[in-house]
Amino acid sequence: MLTPSEVPLPPASGAWREGDPPGRRQWYERDRPLPLEAGGELPGVRLAFETWGRLAADRSNAVLVLHALTGDSHVVGPAEPGHPTPGWWEGLIGPGRALDTDRWFVVAPNVLGGCQGSTGPSSFTPGGRRWGGTFPFLTQRDQVTAEADLADALGIERWALVVGGSMGGMRALEWAVSRPERTRTLLLLATAAAASSEQIAWANIQLHAIRSDPHWRGGDYHDAAPGLGPHAGLGLARRLAHVTYRSEPELQVRFGRAPQGTEDPWNGGRYQVESYLDHHAAKLVRRFDAGSYVTLAEAMNSHEIGRGRGGTRAALSRVRARTLVAGVDSDRLYPLPQQAELAAGIPTADRVRVVESPYGHDGFLIEGEQVAALIGELVG
Ligand SMILES: CC(=O)SCCNC(=O)CCNC(=O)[C@H](O)C(C)(C)COP(=O)(O)OP(=O)(O)OC[C@H]1O[C@@H](n2cnc3c(N)ncnc32)[C@H](O)[C@@H]1OP(=O)(O)O
Numbered sequence: 001m002l003t004p005s006e007v008p009l010p011p012a013s014g015a016w017r018e019g020d021p022p023g024r025r026q027w028y029e030r031d032r033p034l035p036l037e038a039g040g041e042l043p044g045v046r047l048a049f050e051t052w053g054r055l056a057a058d059r060s061n062a063v064l065v066l067h068a069l070t071g072d073s074h075v076v077g078p079a080e081p082g083h084p085t086p087g088w089w090e091g092l093i094g095p096g097r098a099l100d101t102d103r104w105f106v107v108a109p110n111v112l113g114g115c116q117g118s119t120g121p122s123s124f125t126p127g128g129r130r131w132g133g134t135f136p137f138l139t140q141r142d143q144v145t146a147e148a149d150l151a152d153a154l155g156i157e158r159w160a161l162v163v164g165g166s167m168g169g170m171r172a173l174e175w176a177v178s179r180p181e182r183t184r185t186l187l188l189l190a191t192a193a194a195a196s197s198e199q200i201a202w203a204n205i206q207l208h209a210i211r212s213d214p215h216w217r218g219g220d221y222h223d224a225a226p227g228l229g230p231h232a233g234l235g236l237a238r239r240l241a242h243v244t245y246r247s248e249p250e251l252q253v254r255f256g257r258a259p260q261g262t263e264d265p266w267n268g269g270r271y272q273v274e275s276y277l278d279h280h281a282a283k284l285v286r287r288f289d290a291g292s293y294v295t296l297a298e299a300m301n302s303h304e305i306g307r308g309r310g311g312t313r314a315a316l317s318r319v320r321a322r323t324l325v326a327g328v329d330s331d332r333l334y335p336l337p338q339q340a341e342l343a344a345g346i347p348t349a350d351r352v353r354v355v356e357s358p359y360g361h362d363g364f365l366i367e368g369e370q371v372a373a374l375i376g377e378l379v380g
């Protein structure tokens with residue numbers, strides 16, 4: 001059996017690299033450094049993004065879709081050159097779909113700090129070196145500033161809808177609070193007003209797993225021997241994270257105590273659930289950069305919508321968008337009280353909605369029909 005650290009891997013942990021086929025992505029390049037909330041600035045910023053549909057002459061039909069931690073701009077569509085995986089919200093965008101491309105112009109950027117085309121630790125500095133461990137600390141606010149520049153470049157003054165789940169929901173909320181006039185409707189899924197102590201704690205263990213891998217090299221591993229990187233650490237982080245993304249009953253019903261195939265757990269073999277986690281670890285290691293994982297996890301930890309704005313209630317009261325907030329009933333990572341707090345605090349929000357799902361936090365990615373119904377309520 002192969003462990004993730006033994007699986008043959010491309011350099012830079014599957015991150016997009018200069019010269020890779022672009023697929024259907026386009027790029028926005030900022031012509032000046034991005035000032036950062038923590039101080040300093042990030043030069044050479046570019047965001048990869050994909051679009052579906054046509055922008056109306058009056059520019060009123062633009063929808064912004066914001067992905068979660070390991071997502072990317074490829075919301076729908078097959079795996080193809082430039083996209084290592086199929087879309088993560090298949091079925092939601094296209095003719096006759098919830099985001100009907102005969103009507104809506106849908107934009108999905110890869111987050112700043114990510115590894116699927118946007119500037120991140122695996123990218124090159126303007127001086128031609130890898131950012132690696134010198135990549136600066138980013139916050140959600142920096143990421144939304146970069147996305148607002150992209151919107152400006154596309155000529156979009158106001159989004160008809162901003163939608164995001166988990167980390168994407170944090171950025172969607174930041175859009176609506178920091179730029180209320182630019183967000184007409186808002187859908188927040190499985191997210192929170194601030195990263196909680198427990199969420200930071202789970203992230204802490206994942207960050208330690210990556211940084212304690214000897215191949216981490218302080219983040220400067222990208223130009224090490226081809227294929228070498230903190231794959232074991234990233235795999236460990238994904239195993240832990242994935243358990244928090246699913247529910248205890250789901251794991252019990254799916255796997256119980258069954259051994260994996262003919263393996264004997266009492267003799268070096270694995271239980272099915274262990275094999276399942278190995279699979280998800282190896283899959284992430286193949287498609288994601290550990291440096292981006294660290295950058296994005298720290299940015300999520302920084303999420304606190306009320307920081308410098310007089311607290312959560314004062315920040316939420318800035319929202320003008322007609323808003324729906326939904327959580328997943330079995331989500332143990334972003335539990336429903338966090339979404340109830342958002343719905344109660346946003347003056348333009350309806351009552352909190354509940355996505356019924358056995359799949360835990362990942363329910364917002366898996367329960368497409370329920371997400372489609374929520375989108376329909378806002379812009380149907
Ligand atoms: C579909 C994508 O992966 S899109 C890639 C982009 N990813 C993202 O955007 C991040 C968001 N996506 C994710 O986090 C996840 O991929 C999710 C939430 C979409 C996965 O959810 P689900 O569809 O419920 O997948 P689930 O957790 O059941 O895992 C299925 C996989 O586990 C494998 N598996 C199931 N049981 C076992 C087992 N006992 N041993 C080993 N592997 C197993 C399946 O073969 C399947 O493999 P595959 O994904 O390579 O086809």
Ligand SMILES: N[C@@H](CCO)C(=O)O
Nearest residue numbers: 068069070071166245
């Ligand atoms: N499974 C999701 C969960 C994070 O919200 C991801 O990997 O992005």
